[in-house]
Structures are given as C-alpha cells and as structure tokens.
Amino acid sequence: MVKTFRFIPCPICGTQTNTKVLPETILIRYPLFCEKCRQEILVDVVKMKMVLSDAEDEPAGDEEAQKE
Numbered sequence: 001m002v003k004t005f006r007f008i009p010c011p012i013c014g015t016q017t018n019t020k021v022l023p024e025t026i027l028i029r030y031p032l033f034c035e036k037c038r039q040e041i042l043v044d045v046v047k048m049k050m051v052l053s054d055a056e057d058e059p060a061g062d063e064e065a066q067k068e
C-alpha cells in the first residue's frame with residue numbers, strides 16, 4: 001500500500017526540503033532544515049498544512065512590551 005506523502009517546502013524560499021510528511025503526521029515546533037537557506041526554521045505541520053511556529057519561548061528582547 002502506497003502512502004501519500006509530500007515534501008515540506010521551505011516557508012522562506014519555497015524550496016522543497018528533504019523532510020516528508022504523511023497526512024497523519026503531526027509536527028510541532030519542528031526544526032525544518034532548508035539546504036538553500038542553510039538554516040533551520042521552526043514549523044508546525046498538521047495534516048500536511050504547515051504554519052510557522054512562533055518562537056514564543058525565546059526571549060526576543062523588548063521590542064514591543066505588551067501590557068495586560
């Protein structure tokens with residue numbers, strides 16, 4: 001039985017990476033490596049739909065201090 005899979009495209013340049021997913025694959029904060037960008041991009045992949053993972057855990061400085 002042949003599984004339908006697809007390679008995840010780089011969210012930055014659109015180049016297909018060597019990482020493939022199945023419809024039931026769930027990736028959370030997966031460091032997707034792009035050979036073209038030469039860097040890892042954190043992504044979430046659910047049901048073959050990819051979204052960028054926000055690096056909420058990483059301190060990004062006080063660019064915009066939000067008051068609640």
Ligand SMILES: [Zn+2]
Nearest residue numbers: 010013034037
């Ligand atoms: Zn790329």
